Every structure is written in C-alpha cells, then in structure tokens.
Amino acid sequence: MSELKGACVIGQSGGPTSVINSSVLGALETALDNPSITRVFGMAHGIKGLLNDELYDIDKEDREELALLRYTPSSALGSCRYKLADPDVDDTDYKRILEIFKKYDIRYFFYNGGNDSMDTCNKVSKYMMKSGYECRVMGIPKTIDNDLFGTDHCPGFASAAKYIATSCMEIYQDARVYDTGMVCIVEIMGRHAGWLAGAAGLATAMGAGPDLVYLPETDFDMKKFLADVKRIYEEKGNCLVAVSEGIHYADGSFVSEAKTSATDGFGHAQLGGLASMLADTVKNELGCKVRGIELSLLQRCAAHCASKTDVDESYMAGKAAVENAVAGKTDYMPGFQCTRDENGYKCEIELLPLSQVANTEKKVPRDWINEEGNGVNEKFIEYAMPLINGENVGPKVNGLPRFANLKKIKAEA
Amino acid sequence: MSELKGACVIGQSGGPTSVINSSVLGALETALDNPSITRVFGMAHGIKGLLNDELYDIDKEDREELALLRYTPSSALGSCRYKLADPDVDDTDYKRILEIFKKYDIRYFFYNGGNDSMDTCNKVSKYMMKSGYECRVMGIPKTIDNDLFGTDHCPGFASAAKYIATSCMEIYQDARVYDTGMVCIVEIMGRHAGWLAGAAGLATAMGAGPDLVYLPETDFDMKKFLADVKRIYEEKGNCLVAVSEGIHYADGSFVSEAKTSATDGFGHAQLGGLASMLADTVKNELGCKVRGIELSLLQRCAAHCASKTDVDESYMAGKAAVENAVAGKTDYMPGFQCTRDENGYKCEIELLPLSQVANTEKKVPRDWINEEGNGVNEKFIEYAMPLINGENVGPKVNGLPRFANLKKIKAEA
Numbered sequence: 001m002s003e004l005k006g007a008c009v010i011g012q013s014g015g016p017t018s019v020i021n022s023s024v025l026g027a028l029e030t031a032l033d034n035p036s037i038t039r040v041f042g043m044a045h046g047i048k049g050l051l052n053d054e055l056y057d058i059d060k061e062d063r064e065e066l067a068l069l070r071y072t073p074s075s076a077l078g079s080c081r082y083k084l085a086d087p088d089v090d091d092t093d094y095k096r097i098l099e100i101f102k103k104y105d106i107r108y109f110f111y112n113g114g115n116d117s118m119d120t121c122n123k124v125s126k127y128m129m130k131s132g133y134e135c136r137v138m139g140i141p142k143t144i145d146n147d148l149f150g151t152d153h154c155p156g157f158a159s160a161a162k163y164i165a166t167s168c169m170e171i172y173q174d175a176r177v178y179d180t181g182m183v184c185i186v187e188i189m190g191r192h193a194g195w196l197a198g199a200a201g202l203a204t205a206m207g208a209g210p211d212l213v214y215l216p217e218t219d220f221d222m223k224k225f226l227a228d229v230k231r232i233y234e235e236k237g238n239c240l241v242a243v244s245e246g247i248h249y250a251d252g253s254f255v256s257e258a259k260t261s262a263t264d265g266f267g268h269a270q271l272g273g274l275a276s277m278l279a280d281t282v283k284n285e286l287g288c289k290v291r292g293i294e295l296s297l298l299q300r301c302a303a304h305c306a307s308k309t310d311v312d313e314s315y316m317a318g319k320a321a322v323e324n325a326v327a328g329k330t331d332y333m334p335g336f337q338c339t340r341d342e343n344g345y346k347c348e349i350e351l352l353p354l355s356q357v358a359n360t361e362k363k364v365p366r367d368w369i370n371e372e373g374n375g376v377n378e379k380f381i382e383y384a385m386p387l388i389n390g391e392n393v394g395p396k397v398n399g400l401p402r403f404a405n406l407k408k409i410k411a412e413a
Numbered sequence: 414m415s416e417l418k419g420a421c422v423i424g425q426s427g428g429p430t431s432v433i434n435s436s437v438l439g440a441l442e443t444a445l446d447n448p449s450i451t452r453v454f455g456m457a458h459g460i461k462g463l464l465n466d467e468l469y470d471i472d473k474e475d476r477e478e479l480a481l482l483r484y485t486p487s488s489a490l491g492s493c494r495y496k497l498a499d500p501d502v503d504d505t506d507y508k509r510i511l512e513i514f515k516k517y518d519i520r521y522f523f524y525n526g527g528n529d530s531m532d533t534c535n536k537v538s539k540y541m542m543k544s545g546y547e548c549r550v551m552g553i554p555k556t557i558d559n560d561l562f563g564t565d566h567c568p569g570f571a572s573a574a575k576y577i578a579t580s581c582m583e584i585y586q587d588a589r590v591y592d593t594g595m596v597c598i599v600e601i602m603g604r605h606a607g608w609l610a611g612a613a614g615l616a617t618a619m620g621a622g623p624d625l626v627y628l629p630e631t632d633f634d635m636k637k638f639l640a641d642v643k644r645i646y647e648e649k650g651n652c653l654v655a656v657s658e659g660i661h662y663a664d665g666s667f668v669s670e671a672k673t674s675a676t677d678g679f680g681h682a683q684l685g686g687l688a689s690m691l692a693d694t695v696k697n698e699l700g701c702k703v704r705g706i707e708l709s710l711l712q713r714c715a716a717h718c719a720s721k722t723d724v725d726e727s728y729m730a731g732k733a734a735v736e737n738a739v740a741g742k743t744d745y746m747p748g749f750q751c752t753r754d755e756n757g758y759k760c761e762i763e764l765l766p767l768s769q770v771a772n773t774e775k776k777v778p779r780d781w782i783n784e785e786g787n788g789v790n791e792k793f794i795e796y797a798m799p800l801i802n803g804e805n806v807g808p809k810v811n812g813l814p815r816f817a818n819l820k821k822i823k824a825e826a
Contacts, residue, residue, distance in 0.1 A: 016586075016587055016590045044592075045591070045592040048592060072586065073583050073586050073587065074583075074586035074587045074589075074590050075590050078590060078591070078592060079590045079591055080591060080592060080593075081591070162812060162813075165813055166717050166813060166814060167711055167715070169813060169814060169816070170486050170487075170711065170714040170715055170716060170717070170814075171710055171711070171714060173429075173485065173486050173487035173714060173816065174429055174486065174487045174710050174713065174714035175710065176487075177429045177487050177488045177491060177492045178458070178491070178492055178493060178494070179457075179458040179461060179491060179493060180493075184710075202811075202813065203813070206810065206811065206813050207818075208816060273689070276686070276689075291709070291710065293707075293709045293710060293711070294706075294707065294709075296704070296706045296707075297584055297587050297588065297597075297704065297706060298580055298583065298584070298706070298711075300587065301583040301584060301586060301587035302580070302583055303583060304579050304583070304717075304718060305717060305718075307812060309812075385811050385812075388811070388812040388813070389811065389812040390812060391806075391809070391812075393804075396804070397619065398615075398619065398798050398801070398802065399575060399720060399722075399798075399801040399802040399803060399804075400575075400578055400579060400582060400615065400616070400619050400801070401579060401582060401583075403582070403586065403621060405620075
C-alpha cells in the first residue's frame with residue numbers, strides 16, 4: 001500500500017461517555033506524531049462541523065492540555081445527532097463533505113461514535129470511493145450501550161458499568177439503613193440492550209447489589225414484577241431493584257410510555273420517568289416506603305469513577321484507527337477481541353469491516369439472564385467484571401477534577 | 414474528675430452519610446483501646462435498638478474489618494427516626510433506657526446524628542442526672558445538611574458537597590455537548606438550609622458549574638426563575654441550574670408540593686420530584702430541550718467520592734467524644750472551630766453544650782448569596798472549598814469498593 005499524505009479530521013457523534021475523549025486523545029496524539037499526516041483537524045459538533053466548515057486546528061493545541069482529555073468526560077469536540085441521507089436519494093451533504101476534504105486536503109476521516117456513526121463512516125467512505133477521491137475512513141467505537149456488533153465490548157460501556165455497580169453498592173448500603181424497610185428502584189440507561197442494567201448485577205455479585213434486575217431482552221410482566229418485589233420485601237424487609245429504561249411488555253410497548261412522544265434526531269423514542277412510575281405502582285400495591293432513582297446523565301459522564309481498563313482500551317482504539325489508516329486500511333472499525341481464562345483478561349485490537357458493524361444491535365444473550373428474567377447469571381458477570389478494573393486517577397484542583405480546556409482555534413485552509 | 418469505669422454504647426440516627434461510619438470508627442477504636450471503658454456496644458438501629466435490648470458486641474468484631482468503616486457509606490449499625498417523648502409527659506422510654514444501662518453497666522452514651530439526635534442526647538442525659546445514675550453523654554455530629562448550630566461545619570456535609578460539585582462539573586461537560594442547546598436542572602437535598610445546593614457553586618467557581626443556584630434561604634419566584642433561565646439560554650445556548658429541594662415561594666409553600674403529604678418520623682415533609690416539575694415548566698415556557706436530574710440518595714452515600722478532609726474530621730469528632738467523656742465531660746458535642754487564612758485551613762475540636770446545639774438550624778447567611786438570590790458568592794466558596802479537599806481511597810475488589818462486613822454479634826449482659 002502506497003503512502004497517503006494529507007490532513008486528517010476527527011469527529012465525535014452521538015451521546016457522550018466518560019471515556020470518548022480518551023479515544024480521541026489516542027487518535028489525536030498518534031496523528032500529531034505521524035509524518036504521513038500533515039495536519040490534524042477536529043470537527044466542531046461532529047459531521048455538522050464538517051458540513052459547516054467549522055474545524056478546530058489541533059496542531060495549535062497545547063500537548064499537555066490535550067493529555068487531560070484522558071480525564072475529561074463528554075465529547076470535547078462537541079457532538080451531534082445528524083443522519084446523512086441515502087446518497088442515491090440526496091447527495092447534497094456528500095458533495096459538501098468532498099468540497100471540505102479538498103479545501104483542507106483531508107485524506108483521513110475518523111469518526112468516533114456508536115451504530116449511527118459507523119453508518120455515517122460507511123456512507124462517507126463509499127461516496128469518496130465512487131467520486132475517485134482517495135481517502136481512508138475509520139470508525140472508532142463508542143457507546144455506553146455496548147450494543148455494537150462484532151466487538152467483545154465497546155469503549156465507554158465499562159466506565160458506565162463501573163459507575164452503575166459502584167452506585168448500586170452504595171445505594172444498597174443506604175437503602176437498608178432503617179429498620180422500617182424500603183423498596184428502591186434504580187433506573188438505568190439502555191434503549192434496546194440491557195448491558196448497562198445487567199452491570200447492576202456486578203454489585204449483586206459483590207454481595208451488595210439489586211435483588212432484581214430487569215433487562216429489555218426479556219418481556220416485562222408487571223404482575224410478576226410486583227410479585228417478585230413483594231416476595232423479597234416480605235423475606236428481607238428491603239428490596240433493591242434495577243431496571244433498564246427500555247423494559248417493555250410482551251406486545252413491545254415500553255413500560256414507561258410517558259415520554260415516548262419526544263424523539264431524538266434519529267427517531268428513537270426518548271424514555272424516562274420509569275423509576276418514579278414503578279415506584280408509585282409498588283407503593284400502591286405494597287403500601288411500603290418506595291424510592292425511585294434515575295441515574296440519568298451521570299452514568300455516562302461520571303469520569304471520576306471511570307474504569308482504567310476502559311480508558312486504556314478507548315485510547316488504544318483511537319490509536320489503532322490512525323495507525324491502521326496510515327498503514328493503508330480503510331472502512332474498518334478497531335474492535336476488541338478478548339480472552340478471559342486462567343491467565344486472566346486480555347484485550348486485543350481486531351479490525352472489523354464497517355459494513356458489518358453499522359446498524360446492527362448486539363443484545364445480551366438470553367442465556368446470560370436467569371430463567372425467571374429478573375437477574376443476570378455468572379456468564380454475564382464473568383464477561384463484564386474484568387472490564388471495570390482499575391481507577392483512572394486524574395489531577396485535582398481544590399479536590400475537584402481538572403478537565404482539559406482546549407483552545408479550539410478555528411482552522412484555516 | 415474521678416474515673417468512671419463502665420461500658421459504652423454508641424448509636425447512629427437519622428439519614429446516613431458517606432462518612433458517618435468514620436465517626437463511629439473514631440469512637441469505637443478509641444473506646445476499645447481505653448482502659449476506663451470495660452465493654453463496647455453498638456445500638457442496632459439507634460435508640461430503638463437500645464429500647465429493644467438489641468446491642469452488638471463490638472469487642473467481638475475483627476479490628477481490620479472494623480477499620481473498613483472508613484470507606485463504608487451509610488450507618489453500619491443501622492439507623493432510626495425515633496423521637497423520644499418529653500420525659501415530663503411520658504417517661505416510659507427513659508425508664509427502659511435506664512434499665513438497659515443498668516443491665517450492661519453502661520456509663521457512656523454516644524449518639525451520632527443531626528439536630529434530632531442531639532435532642533435525644535440532651536434528654537437522655539437530663540433524665541439520667543435526675544435519676545442519679547452516673548453516666549456521661551456525648552453527641553457526635555453528622556448531617557449532610559450542615560445545619561447544626563455552633564460548629565463551623567458538620568461531618569458528612571463536605572463529602573456530599575464534593576459529590577455534588579464533582580457531579581455538576583461532569584453534567585456541565587455532558588449537557589453542552591450538542592449544538593442544539595439544553596437546559597438542565599439538578600435537584601439537590603436540603604430541606605431548610607441551602608448548604609448542599611450552594612456546594613454546586615463550587616463547580617461554578619472551577620469554571621464548569623451551574624449558571625444559576627437557588628437556595629431555600631431566599632424566596633423563590635417562578636417568573637424571575639424563568640426569566641433567568643431564558644436570559645442565560647439565549648445568551649449561551651445552554652443553561653445549567655441547581656435547586657435545593659427546599660425552595661419555597663414567599664408565602665412559605667414549597668415549590669414542589671407534590672409529595673409533601675408523606676412525612677418522615679419527625680413530621681418533616683418528604684420532598685422530591687422538583688427537578689421534573691421545574692423541567693416541565695421550563696419546557697413549556699421556552700420550548701427547548703430540558704432535563705431534570707435528581708441526585709437523590711447518591712449525594713449522601715457516594716463514599717467513592719468522599720472528601721478525605723471530611724473523613725479525617727469525622728473520625729476526629731468520634732474520637733474526641735470518647736476521649737472527652739472519659740476525661741469527665743458530659744452533655745457536649747465535639748464541634749469544629751476552623752480558621753481559613755494565608756496559612757491555609759485549620760480545623761480544631763471545640764466542645765459545644767448539647768443544650769445549645771439541639772433543635773437549632775443553621776442557615777446559609779444571606780450575604781453569602783448573591784443579591785439576585787440565584788447564586789452563592791465568594792464568601793460561600795471560601796468557606797466550603799477547603800472542606801472538600803483530598804480523596805479517601807479505599808481498597809477495591811474487582812474494581813469495586815470493599816465495604817466493612819461486621820459480624821454484629823448480639824451482646825449479652
């Protein structure tokens with residue numbers, strides 16, 4: 001493969017995570033140090049920044065400040081939810097992207113996101129190939145939902161999982177402090193896949209977690225749920241429950257329909273308010289003290305509780321994307337191939353074709369969930385536990401985190 | 414003062430905190446090592462355990478396991494919300510307490526809690542004195558609400574403050590990631606005092622916190638609130654708001670009346686649901702994307718984000734209670750006297766008479782809040798910032814916290 005010299009651009013898309021900036025850091029540092037890459041640009045708010053010719057000149061950033069991205073949650077370059085049209089129907093955006101590519105001599109396109117972002121990568125790459133514009137495209141995985149196909153797991157999942165498990169362990173201590181009993185219901189993110197809700201089971205595996213965990217991989221039955229809670233509450237005097245926001249009845253309708261009218265840019269229903277709804281239902285049925293807790297945004301941005309394993313792997317994914325692109329690869333996403341055996345846990349990069357990854361959702365296998373559908377079993381625990389290992393301790397000022405403060409200087413051609 | 418030999422009993426009461434177990438550890442370790450104290454008991458669920466003759470034999474606990482209380486949130490001995498009657502009206506409970514004291518030769522009574530617990534201490538002490546039973550009584554302060562009178566601050570406040578400020582900094586990063594704008598409203602605990610809501614201002618002081626902070630020390634005006642949010646949203650495209658659960662209108666009624674029907678054991682209204690209510694109101698008024706986040710129980714149990722300063726001081730308070738009681742003091746609570754000057758921050762124990770502390774609430778001074786009543790000023794920041802310093806890093810197993818697992822062996826006389 002011949003050397004391709006030119007600029008690179010990197011963008012972030014979709015919901016942020018605690019470690020998406022680690023992937024970007026891995027890509028940026030590798031690109032800045034690579035002689036084939038002439039300039040390094042960041043997209044302001046993902047593909048929208050590219051379309052609007054709003055690029056940041058990363059070469060002008062201070063390297064020490066940039067390194068703080070390792071400890072900075074959320075998408076430092078800004079994010080967007082923007083779905084590119086089918087180029088056969090409307091190629092306006094693609095023409096514009098090509099124009100910007102030519103303007104800055106961009107030959108490397110890196111896009112850091114979930115399912116929809118891999119779809120964006122795939123479409124951009126196909127269009128460039130058709131246009132005869134030489135360009136290498138790599139997706140960099142990111143999603144707390146952990147639902148990307150082909151990779152053992154996704155950067156961002158483990159830190160959310162660690163926060164969820166840690167918080168559940170702490171809530172477990174708190175919610176049983178009185179002798180008067182209480183039911184506590186914790187609502188966890190995850191539209192269609194229960195990876196995050198399942199992570200609450202890690203707390204249970206440590207002896208201080210939810211008694212019941214409900215994932216969207218099985219149909220939810222309100223009667224059975226109430227019977228489960230009643231049984232445990234009568235037995236123990238307390239009951240801690242974790243539910244995925246995406247739990248649904250057998251007919252497919254979400255248990256919390258309250259807010260399904262609002263949708264995000266991709267037409268996904270926006271869920272929420274489930275914990276309070278279930279808490280009210282339990283309270284009416286059992287008459288006991290009930291508290292609903294929604295972990296909300298914190299589960300995806302609590303960088304202070306990030307998994308070092310996750311941070312290191314996220315960096316590795318960003319680095320691998322750049323290294324492989326420079327080495328001639330295109331249309332891939334660096335995924336993880338992992339082994340868990342008597343020698344411990346090992347994670348290696350495996351390049352996955354974008355076309356295989358885009359738009360497919362990976363769910364928790366049914367046989368990782370217990371028969372009754374109210375908890376995860378040892379298969380889930382063995383899978384997830386090694387991922388949350390290690391603390392990512394960043395610098396503090398006055399006892400509070402010191403986040404990266406980028407200059408974000410607008411690039412000129 | 415003559416030596417008083419006998420057993421000691423310690424209990425925990427009221428809402429738990431991340432560091433209340435540090436105070437208990439300070440008291441227990443000091444008591445276990447003191448020759449005047451013959452046996453060490455823990456009350457199962459506070460004063461209720463004493464009344465029910467349910468005491469734990471702390472001498473039978475493993476000292477290394479006990480030491481893990483430093484990292485274990487919530488009240489390890491169990492808590493209760495139980496208000497002793499006025500002894501002149503009904504002395505049933507007091508007679509029972511005296512009976513239990515005699516049964517176990519208890520000569521030292523330590524009670525770890527907030528306002529109501531100091532009231533309990535005061536009443537028990539007065540009754541014992543009247544009965545001619547020699548006994549020394551010490552309160553050990555605890556409350557995330559920080560509203561105890563006479564002490565610079567209360568054990569538990571700083572760790573909650575650190576969690577709130579850290580979380581607000583992380584939410585700040587997350588909530589401005591899209592170019593489409595969002596208003597985010599974070600609901601923080603604090604019935605009548607705004608110390609915790611004010612702590613969100615620490616994030617602002619670090620350049621990544623709420624634009625607006627509302628405390629219960631000033632009257633809330635919905636019109637002004639909406640105008641404040643609108644102004645900032647139009648200016649910045651984003652707005653992050655922190656509100657105390659206890660904000661109220663000029664007539665004293667809580668802004669969120671939804672759940673005020675339920676009350677805790679002391680007749681305090683149980684608040685909640687304010688964030689969603691305000692989020693709906695802002696959404697209707699401004700038509701923008703709004704998210705309400707309730708920090709809920711996590712702000713009082715997130716030991717993984719505890720302040721080392723707080724943990725150390727909490728331990729010191731427990732230790733001081735025992736040492737001073739053995740030295741002959743009774744009817745005191747060890748409070749903190751602090752200096753903040755060019756030499757830094759210094760905190761020393763000062764004994765406060767229980768009668769002065771009980772049932773008085775300390776609020777945030779009006780001149781620590783800005784004129785408009787929508788933020789804290791530098792006086793608040795200078796007060797609170799030194800308290801949240803340092804990380805309390807405990808042992809981990811599989812990347813998750815290792816909490817104390819006490820044997821809790823029932824004591825026999």
